[in-house]
Amino acid sequence: MTALASLTNVSRRFGDQLALDDVSLDIEPGSILGLLGPNGAGKTTLISLLEGLRSPSSGTVRLFGGSPGDHRNRVALGSTPQETALPDTLRVGEVIDFVGRHFPERMPTAELAGDFGLTELLRRQTGSLSGGQKRRLSVALAFVGKPRLVLLDEPTTGLDVDARRTLWDALRRQHEAGATVVVTSHYLEEIEALAQRVVVMAHGRVIADDALPAVLARVALRRVRLVSPEVERIATLDGVVRHEASGDGTTTFYAQDSDRLIVELVRSGIPFSELAVRGATLEEAFLTLTEDAPEDAPEDAPEDASESEGARS
Amino acid sequence: MSTVQLTLLHAKYNLIETARIPIALIGSLAFPSLALLFFVVPQRTVADDPVFATQAVISLCVFAVMSNALFSFGLNISEAREKPWDPYLRTLPAPGVARVLAHVFSTGAMGLAAIIPVIVIGGLATAAEAPLGNVLAGFVALAVSGLPFMFIGICIGYSMPSKAAIAVVQVVMFALAFIGGLFLPPFLFADWLNTISMFTPSRQARELVIWAVQGGDLEPWVWLGVLAWTVVTFALALLLFRRDEGRRYR
Numbered sequence: 393m394t395a396l397a398s399l400t401n402v403s404r405r406f407g408d409q410l411a412l413d414d415v416s417l418d419i420e421p422g423s424i425l426g427l428l429g430p431n432g433a434g435k436t437t438l439i440s441l442l443e444g445l446r447s448p449s450s451g452t453v454r455l456f457g458g459s460p461g462d463h464r465n466r467v468a469l470g471s472t473p474q475e476t477a478l479p480d481t482l483r484v485g486e487v488i489d490f491v492g493r494h495f496p497e498r499m500p501t502a503e504l505a506g507d508f509g510l511t512e513l514l515r516r517q518t519g520s521l522s523g524g525q526k527r528r529l530s531v532a533l534a535f536v537g538k539p540r541l542v543l544l545d546e547p548t549t550g551l552d553v554d555a556r557r558t559l560w561d562a563l564r565r566q567h568e569a570g571a572t573v574v575v576t577s578h579y580l581e582e583i584e585a586l587a588q589r590v591v592v593m594a595h596g597r598v599i600a601d602d603a604l605p606a607v608l609a610r611v612a613l614r615r616v617r618l619v620s621p622e623v624e625r626i627a628t629l630d631g632v633v634r635h636e637a638s639g640d641g642t643t644t645f646y647a648q649d650s651d652r653l654i655v656e657l658v659r660s661g662i663p664f665s666e667l668a669v670r671g672a673t674l675e676e677a678f679l680t681l682t683e684d685a686p687e688d689a690p691e692d693a694p695e696d697a698s699e700s701e702g703a704r705s
Numbered sequence: 706m707s708t709v710q711l712t713l714l715h716a717k718y719n720l721i722e723t724a725r726i727p728i729a730l731i732g733s734l735a736f737p738s739l740a741l742l743f744f745v746v747p748q749r750t751v752a753d754d755p756v757f758a759t760q761a762v763i764s765l766c767v768f769a770v771m772s773n774a775l776f777s778f779g780l781n782i783s784e785a786r787e788k789p790w791d792p793y794l795r796t797l798p799a800p801g802v803a804r805v806l807a808h809v810f811s812t813g814a815m816g817l818a819a820i821i822p823v824i825v826i827g828g829l830a831t832a833a834e835a836p837l838g839n840v841l842a843g844f845v846a847l848a849v850s851g852l853p854f855m856f857i858g859i860c861i862g863y864s865m866p867s868k869a870a871i872a873v874v875q876v877v878m879f880a881l882a883f884i885g886g887l888f889l890p891p892f893l894f895a896d897w898l899n900t901i902s903m904f905t906p907s908r909q910a911r912e913l914v915i916w917a918v919q920g921g922d923l924e925p926w927v928w929l930g931v932l933a934w935t936v937v938t939f940a941l942a943l944l945l946f947r948r949d950e951g952r953r954y955r
Contacts, residue, residue, distance in 0.1 A: 443796040466798040473793035481725035482718065490718050494711065494797045517725070537798075 394457075395420050396541045396572055397442055402451035403596075404437055411437040412448070413596040419541065419574060424567055426587025426604070427576040428611075430678055434596040435576040436474075439545045442574075443471050456540075467495065470539030470571070472530045472547065480519030484510055484529055487518060488536055495537030508532040508562050524555035531559060535566050542566070544575045548582060560585055580611060580677075594678050613672035613680060614650035617642050620664040629656045634680050646672055646680055711799045715807030720814060723777075733776050733815060737769040738822040740888070745831065752831040757890065759835060760915055762827035763843065764887040767910045769819035770847050771881060774854035775861070775874045777812040782862025783870040809855070816851070839918045846917035850910030850931050856938035857906075863945035881907040906934040 395418040404412040412434045419425060427435050440446045441453045444460035458465040478487060485501055492498040505511045508528045513521065518529065527548065534542045547563070548556040563586060567573050577583050583590055583604075590607040592600035600607055613633060620626060623643045627635045631647040638644060647653040650669050657664065723730065745751055745761045752758050785791035794804065824840075827833040835843070857877065861870050882888055884898070885907025891899055902908045909930035916923045 440792075445792055445795055463798045463800050466796065469796070469798070471793065471796040474789040477789040477793070479718075479722055479790055481722050486718070486721065490714070491797065493714055494799055 395454075397455045397460075398453075399438070399441070399448075400452045400454075402438075402441065402448045402453055404434075404441065404446065405449045410596050412441075414451070415593075415596070415598055417591065417598060417601070419572065421540065421572045423588045424563075424573045424575060424586050426583035426590045427574060427593065428578070428580065428583045428590055428607075429576075429593035430578055433593040433678075435593055436545055437596075438593070439471075439543050439574070439576060442543055443469070467537070468540040470534035470537060470542040472534040472544055474545055478518035478521075478526060478529065481517055483515055483517055484521070485514035487529065488514075488533065491533050492536040497538050499536050499538060504532055504536055507535075507565060509558060524551050527551055527555070528559060528562070531562070535571065539571055542571050542573045544573065546576055546578075548577070548579075556582070580608075584608065592678070599678075609648065610680075611677045613646045613648060613677045615670055615672045615676065616645045616647060616650050616653055617666075617668045617670075618645075618664045619643070619666045620662060622662045625660070625662055626657060626664075629653060629660065631656070642666060646676065708800055708803050711803040712806045712810065715794075715799070715804055716810040716814070719807055719811035723811070723815070730815075733769070733773045734819045736772065737765045737819050738826055740768070741765050741823055741826050742830075744888070746826070751890075755832045755834050756919070758827065758831035758833035759919060760890060760911075762823060762831065762833045763914050763918060764890070764911050765823050765827075766820045766843075766847060767850070767885075767907065767914060768882050768887040769823060770816045770851040771854045771887075771907060771910070772878050773812055773816040773819060774851055775858045775878050777815065778808070778855055778858025779861035779870045779874040780867060781808070782859060783865060783867040786863070787867060812855070813848070816847075820847075835918045839920070843914050843918040846914045847910070850906070850913045853906040853931070853934035853938045854910075856935070856942040859942040860938065860945055863942070863948075881905055884908070886911055904930065906931070906938075909934065 397419045399415050399417045402412055402415045403410065415434070415438065417438075427438065429435050437446070441448055442455060442460055444455070444462075444466060447453075447461060453460055455465045456468060460466065460469075482490070484505075488501045488504060492501065492504075501514070502511070505514055508531065510525070510529060510532060513525060513529075518526065521529065527550070531544060531547050534544060544563075548559055551559065560582075563573065563575070573586075575582070575586055587604055590600070590602060590604050591598055592607060592611065600610060617638075618626075619642050623635065623637070626632070626643075626645060631649050631653045633646045633648065635643055635645040645653065654667070654669070741762065745758070745765075750757075751761055795801070858874070861873055861877070865873060884902050885905045886894065886902055887907055891902055891908065894902060903926055909927050912924070912927040913931055915921075916927070
């Protein structure tokens, strides 16, 4: 099967900052591709290259066999405005019509509105919508032109659980209707709920590209925190992926199966105290993945990376 | 969709967006007519003289075109740079030229809407007069001499945030209007002020349209000036546009 879109050895610099570093990626028709990574990993940059908003510093980006910068190649592309920036004074129905009329074949406004729960809002000006309603409209716009490929950049950021699930359901329906979807997120939960194939990015590079279960196994880590005089011995126990010392004298071990690690720990007779176990945040899991990657990960990764944002805490 | 259809589509929604905030229209739509009504019509020495009255009407038409171009381009561009809606529109399958032309059209339509009441009031309440052919020639001259204002608006839009752009557009607009003789006829000016005035695009636009409508000699400084302002402001607008592409995405 030919790819709908592809990146070949693509790098993109902003000044002296390297946002994308030699990324190669093929997007084949059919699946929902999850693009997972912490903030600043290069996800948005990658999407904007596919949308034709920016051009790569080096390498080639192809969309439906041509350049994404050419508007004719974007006829079968659906994208969504970032940060829910809709023109405040236009009505919901007008925005859908405005965008829809760019496409040779389009979904009727009423049908699209029904799918995304916007039917009651068609006469409202977008400035009066709630955050969740704006987000639903933004995502709906990506589908109005009956696209073959849809790019969604953080479609549910800032939504509550209910609103997120409503949107996920709508996305799955659209996917079943035939659209290939690329969705970026820094929520593992979201990728888990939607994606079949997952690409993990960090520091502008692709560090994992695999089927969902395989990536989950690598990313879903538990952290075991304790105080022990024999840290190095614990680190050699089965299942420890990585460990690090905290400032307060405790040591944190990352393992895929924390239960087994603790059984091993007790069996080994190594003395320990102040045991605490919890899910690792996605940021912590990413750090493990980046250390696996051939290139050395920067040591100055922020310690205070917001733990609440992790999916499995 | 052809480029023409897409241009009309974007122009239509530009206008809907503008029209939804009516108060924003007052400055650019109503002000020229009000100025004519309050400052020209009561002054019967001007209003009853066909030549002076026609010139006053033309001056306010130039003002209408100028303020629309400055406001529309200056404010819309600086606002669009702050909102991600514009980058989103660029991901739609529409060529860039359609969006730019749409902007020119919608601004042109607003300019026309501001000029028509000025012409109607001028025709009814003053002695201003001109044959239809000359009026049409005047519209062409207006469109041509309006280009520098459009480019100045673009420069303002790309060089500052929208809150600053509002203030700067107002200052530039009133400065150009007064010095260019759009509110007070230049024959009232002192010599030194008249000399400065001849270098402004507003004065040159006024003289060009007056020549197109009333005939007479076209002094070289008028068309040379319009040409020079067009080239210089276009180059600057292009420069700022290019620089912005690099800076917006840091």
